[in-house]
Amino acid sequence: MTKRPTSFTLGGRTYSPAASLLLATPFILVMILAFLLPLFTLLHESLSVPKFNLDNYARVFDQEVYLRVMLRTLRISALVTIAALLLGYPLAWLIARSRGLLLGLLLIAVLLPLWTSVLVRTYAWLVLLQRNGVVNQILTALGLVDAPVQFLYTEGAVVLAMSHVLLPFMVLPLYAALRGIPDDYMRAAQVLGAGGFAAFRHVVLPLTLPGVASGCLMVFLLALGFFVTPALVGGPQQMMLATLVQQQVTELLDWPFSGAIIGVLLAFVLCLVLIFNRLIRLDRFVGQV
């Protein structure tokens, strides 16, 4: 499992492992200063303020509201991941089969949202889903509903908007995995008598599993810490962990307790990644994406 920095070749010359480390130094420095240092300060405070003990952590599990928000965050993130996979797989398939102009257009359609602010995309959902919004106007005009439907501030709206915002993170690894499969494989499977679905099930799907895994992991982890979309599209009954932490910090000024909430989430995510790594050997296919 342990990996050593390896030598690499560039422009006909071979460089030592020390050179690879040297090249990574600026990145490592930024990570230490801007990420690890504040994180450890916060975690340290969660253990030592007001006294050096686990009181802040006990409170996370003591009050049912915090556990409830944590479980809800996990549930919404899981639903978003499933929705993004179901929406993203066919799309990635379509992109992988396309050539020329269509390919370019489809790729832009996936990438353009990535270059648009999350806030703008979330406001678009507000415009669509509000009481007098586009969707309600269409439904009322078609006579499908009598009174406007309450879409906003529901869990459905949160899952829908988050799936849309996070979709590119699912599609891109899937597309990379699908494009890596030569067309001949499908043909070979069919020559050997497999139907379309059997060929997909036994040839394509296993080959894209690494892409599925990394797409799911990326979407799930991003969803766990998502802030803007659930805060705007959801109401208090859909409050997720990031909003809870924000409230503890900016309204109650309770940094140590926020640190404890973050500590619990971090521990959970680390466990998840470790289990995942064990099951699917994450390090093997990260390189393919």
Next chain:
Amino acid sequence: MRMTRRSLIAAAGAVAAFPALRSARADPGEVIVATTGGLMTNSLQTHFYKRFEAETGIRIRAVAIEIPDQWARAIAGERTGNVPFDVVTATPPDLIQQADILETLDCANMPGIVAHALPNSCGPKGLIRTVGGMVLTWSKKAFPNGGPQSWADFFDTAKFPGPRSLPDTGDREWWVPLAALIADGVPRDKLFPMDLDRAYKKLDAIKPQVAVWWKSGDNSMQVLRGGDAVMSMLYSSRAVPLTKSGDFDFTWNGSIRDTGNWAVLKGSPNMQNALKFLDFFVQNPTEHLPFSTEVSFDSNNKEASAQAPPEERRYRPSYPENYEKLIIADYAWIASERAKMRERWVSWLTR
């Protein structure tokens, strides 16, 4: 020779002292004032800061900041001995909760305050800046034959059907339960100490009807304008412009008084200038009149409200007919129960 040398030193001392003296007279320094941004800061700038600077020569450094953030910095500054502001903005419970880091005001010896401030508006820790209330506001389109007139009507979904909106920001952890108690028939002199179990039982009944929990003043107006709710609890400063627009109306009945206060931080860098600013603020009714119309709050000057045109009086909480309807909370009780009330609120709301 001795004499000469001594006088020389004295002369040198006088010369050295002189520039300091001169600069002290020429540069009366500054005062750092923290308030919420936007309309409030801009209107204060137009009507008070500029004049204060012109009359006293003291520069005002206005810092736009949300109140919780302001306290976080003030408390941190108090710990490190580097106090960041002179004048801060405080809600009434803040004045009690943060009393330790606030300077005690000697109201009786501040001539401007004695002559011009509203009665009882200067406490030991703060001076009332603006007065408003949390008011019941409704859409006239939704209720053409007369809207709700009390918190009891707000909770009566049979008589007044339609989605509701309530605040989830500011001091909602006591505003909303207090409105529930009033609606449940608790007489106004029996509201404190609050019976929170009774309040939340009443709130449980209305919760499914609350379509939106608003997060900011702008948001609260948008919710009503967009039709996402037909009635709401609003800052009166937001209800007034909505009502003036024609489609909405509000009542002072059962309104929960909400005041903004000036306070001075202990050990602040420009203490004397800060006190001068507070004493200056309550003077000049001619500035208070346009200021309070702009921000839709009453402001602290006892001559101004009498000069308000009759059509403006309906919008002003300090006008006697309106003021007697306001509910004034027991801030000491709230300050002592606040942390628990916040936790209960979050726990109830996120369920």
